Amino acid sequence: MKKDTQIKKNPLSLQLDLSSFEKATDEEKFLQQRMRESTTFFKDGMKRLSKNKIAMISLAVITLIVLIAIFVPMFYPYDYGQQLGIVAGQDSDSSYNNLRPFEYGETELKRIEAGEKIFPHIFGTDAHGRDYAIRVIYGTRISLVVGFFASIIVLIIGVIYGSISGYYGGKVDLIMMRIVDIIYSLPDLLMIILLSVVLKQTLTPVIEGTPLGKLGTGMISIFIVFALLYWVSMARLIRGQILSIKQQDYVLNARSIGAKSGHIIRRHMLPNCISVIIISTALQIPSAIFTESFLSFLGLGVAMPMPSLGSLASDALSGIYSYAYRLIIPAITICLIVLSLNLLGDGLRDAFDPKLKK
Amino acid sequence: MDSKLALYIVKRVLLAIFTIFLVITITFFVMKAIPGGPFLSEKSPSAAVTAALQAKYGLDKPIFEQYTTYLTDILHGDFGPSIKNRGRDVADLIAEGFKTSAKIGLIAAGVAIILGLVLGSIAAVFHDKWIDKVIMVGSTACIAMPSFVIATILLLVLCVLLPVFPANGNTAAGLVLPILSLSFYPMSYITRLTRSSMLDVLGQDYIRTARAKGVSPAKVIFKHSLKNAVTPVITYVGPMIAGILTGSLVVEKIFAVPGLGKYFFSSITNRDYPMVMGTTIFLAIIMVIMTLISDILYKIVDPRVDLG
Numbered sequence: 001m002k003k004d005t006q007i008k009k010n011p012l013s014l015q016l017d018l019s020s021f022e023k024a025t026d027e028e029k030f031l032q033q034r035m036r037e038s039t040t041f042f043k044d045g046m047k048r049l050s051k052n053k054i055a056m057i058s059l060a061v062i063t064l065i066v067l068i069a070i071f072v073p074m075f076y077p078y079d080y081g082q083q084l085g086i087v088a089g090q091d092s093d094s095s096y097n098n099l100r101p102f103e104y105g106e107t108e109l110k111r112i113e114a115g116e117k118i119f120p121h122i123f124g125t126d127a128h129g130r131d132y133a134i135r136v137i138y139g140t141r142i143s144l145v146v147g148f149f150a151s152i153i154v155l156i157i158g159v160i161y162g163s164i165s166g167y168y169g170g171k172v173d174l175i176m177m178r179i180v181d182i183i184y185s186l187p188d189l190l191m192i193i194l195l196s197v198v199l200k201q202t203l204t205p206v207i208e209g210t211p212l213g214k215l216g217t218g219m220i221s222i223f224i225v226f227a228l229l230y231w232v233s234m235a236r237l238i239r240g241q242i243l244s245i246k247q248q249d250y251v252l253n254a255r256s257i258g259a260k261s262g263h264i265i266r267r268h269m270l271p272n273c274i275s276v277i278i279i280s281t282a283l284q285i286p287s288a289i290f291t292e293s294f295l296s297f298l299g300l301g302v303a304m305p306m307p308s309l310g311s312l313a314s315d316a317l318s319g320i321y322s323y324a325y326r327l328i329i330p331a332i333t334i335c336l337i338v339l340s341l342n343l344l345g346d347g348l349r350d351a352f353d354p355k356l357k358k
Numbered sequence: 359m360d361s362k363l364a365l366y367i368v369k370r371v372l373l374a375i376f377t378i379f380l381v382i383t384i385t386f387f388v389m390k391a392i393p394g395g396p397f398l399s400e401k402s403p404s405a406a407v408t409a410a411l412q413a414k415y416g417l418d419k420p421i422f423e424q425y426t427t428y429l430t431d432i433l434h435g436d437f438g439p440s441i442k443n444r445g446r447d448v449a450d451l452i453a454e455g456f457k458t459s460a461k462i463g464l465i466a467a468g469v470a471i472i473l474g475l476v477l478g479s480i481a482a483v484f485h486d487k488w489i490d491k492v493i494m495v496g497s498t499a500c501i502a503m504p505s506f507v508i509a510t511i512l513l514l515v516l517c518v519l520l521p522v523f524p525a526n527g528n529t530a531a532g533l534v535l536p537i538l539s540l541s542f543y544p545m546s547y548i549t550r551l552t553r554s555s556m557l558d559v560l561g562q563d564y565i566r567t568a569r570a571k572g573v574s575p576a577k578v579i580f581k582h583s584l585k586n587a588v589t590p591v592i593t594y595v596g597p598m599i600a601g602i603l604t605g606s607l608v609v610e611k612i613f614a615v616p617g618l619g620k621y622f623f624s625s626i627t628n629r630d631y632p633m634v635m636g637t638t639i640f641l642a643i644i645m646v647i648m649t650l651i652s653d654i655l656y657k658i659v660d661p662r663v664d665l666g
Contacts, residue, residue, distance in 0.1 A: 181373060182373065182376060182377055182380065185373065185374070185377040185646060185649060186377060186380065186381060186384075186642075187381070187600055187604070187641065187642045187645045187646070189604040190604065190638050190641055190642055190645075191384070193607075193626075193638075194384075194385060194388060194389075194634070194638050195388065197626050197634060198388050198389065198391060198392055201392045201629075202391060202392060286502070290504050293504055293506075294504055294505075294506065294608065297504075297506045297608060298607070298608060298611070298623070300626075310504075310506075313506065313507070313510060314506075317510060317612065320510070320513065320514060320518055321518055324514055324518060324519075327510055327514065328511075328514070331507045331510060331511065334503075334504065334507060335499070335502050335503050335507060338502040338503075338504075339498070339499060339502035342498070342501065342502055343498070
């Protein structure tokens with residue numbers, strides 16, 4: 001009876017016949033074992049990055065510069081705006097102006113004779129008797145801050161704009177991309193110069209006394225212009241990425257189970273263009289620093305007496321025949337920052353997005 | 359010329375015209391937002407004098423009327439009178455300054471293109487040899503230097519330490535350093551661009567075929583490779599001209615060259631608003647046109663490029 005209930009095997013059936021299989025031996029089981037943890041995308045990229053000697057050196061240089069710019073002003077005995085020759089209630093002491101590196105002013109020399117220890121002016125002082133080393137360090141801090149925040153602004157606007165444009169496609173995309181085309185063709189530096197000229201006149205009385213006033217209208221206009229103009233290349237990049245990711249099956253899957261657009265963009269699409277975002281942000285920072293130093297050099301950047309690398313170089317230009325080092329120090333600092341950020345950005349690109357490698 | 363290309367050109371030209379219009383509009387309204395107007399900085403003239411001056415420059419009319427007048431004037435090549443240089447037109451001053459600026463800029467662009475192509479090809483042909491590495495290190499370093507850094511270093515080395523060239527840009531010899539400082543950045547960029555596209559081309563099958571059938575190495579490089587590798591450089595010409603023009607604003611300041619940059623900065627400090635507006639718009643128009651030409655040329659030279 002039992003035998004009769006068993007269905008007769010159809011010769012064309014794909015059902016497997018268990019008797020034709022045998023158990024795996026231990027040796028074969030061993031071959032199937034995972035030898036090591038599977039790496040994540042991020043770990044894999046970091047591993048590749050850590051093998052890139054140039055990128056690692058650049059990273060070290062950048063870290064060093066950032067640490068100096070953050071921590072040294074905290075315990076440095078001089079202040080960037082402090083004119084050493086001017087003490088309240090006394091005549092100004094011109095012996096502090098234009099000191100050469102490791103020289104001291106008159107009152108300082110007397111105090112040294114009296115046995116006091118005085119922190120040396122490593123790079124001397126400037127024409128107004130301000131310690132030059134702290135001014136360079138402070139200027140570096142300003143340049144880094146501008147670069148960092150400008151890139152953050154570009155990142156946020158570019159990512160939001162690009163992902164909306166790429167995700168919705170069609171007419172929305174067409175209109176949004178035409179706007180990008182127009183903004184892209186505006187001459188950015190000229191617009192920055194124009195805006196900072198205007199803001200200098202209009203904003204100065206408004207922000208006087210506030211923390212923004214200390215920053216100066218030049219800085220504000222740099223940020224405004226970055227927010228208005230510089231995000232377009234980031235938006236283009238993100239849109240391109242989103243367009244290709246949109247075709248992937250997992251997006252279709254998410255949509256079929258009723259995920260909202262915002263959720264799909266945030267959870268599925270942006271994580272998949274994170275490498276492009278990291279790389280272009282890393283390359284955006286040096287370009288912002290470039291722009292800031294350019295403007296400061298023209299006298300449109302930070303407000304006096306705050307230093308920036310560009311304005312230090314510009315101030316040093318008039319004394320180039322006698323105090324050439326005052327020009328060389330900020331110039332080299334800018335080059336070092338921009339160069340190492342560029343090289344690090346290239347390294348990141350090679351590590352996280354091998355397809356982009358040229 | 360096929361219809362697709364014609365359509366592309368029409369589209370790009372329209373976009374360029376719209377961009378120029380936008381620049382003029384932005385410049386106009388942004389400059390009008392400055393409170394006080396250009397006469398405020400002077401030794402506070404009486405109300406009657408101010409009113410007379412405003413009437414003379416048409417500043418008492420409603421803002422929209424001023425705007426339309428300004429637009430039509432620009433269409434006729436008239437940027438209005440300069441407020442601080444009495445009796446001079448902005449257009450005249452721009453023409454005067456631009457003669458020098460254009461000379462420096464064009465020579466710098468020429469130097470950058472020629473040297474960039476040569477260095478880039480050398481680097482690609484001797485790929486991974488020491489000469490390639492030297493060229494790459496040099497160009498990477500130069501790209502990290504803003505034009506004012508290059509200019510000041512050149513000034514320091516070639517004028518102060520070894521007085522080879524005069525520091526003043528009034529004479530012909532004095533123009534050498536401004537030209538050099540302007541050409542460094544684009545030269546490095548073109549070098550890198552040429553090297554990577556040349557490497558790409560040298561790996562193609564048709565190069566191997568040409569070599570296999572015994573074409574001389576020089577002919578392979580110049581005729582087969584360079585011709586194909588040069589197309590990406592064309593797209594860079596537009597941005598390069600824009601970069602040289604803005605860069606020359608600084609470089610002219612450093613070397614005291616009597617070019618457009620000099621007028622631009624004196625007008626900013628003097629609050630000569632018609633001059634600031636005129637210079638900005640003039641430079642913007644040149645940049646937009648240059649980008650337009652280089653984009654269109656690129657599509658004509660390389661028909662494989664997708665016409666978006």
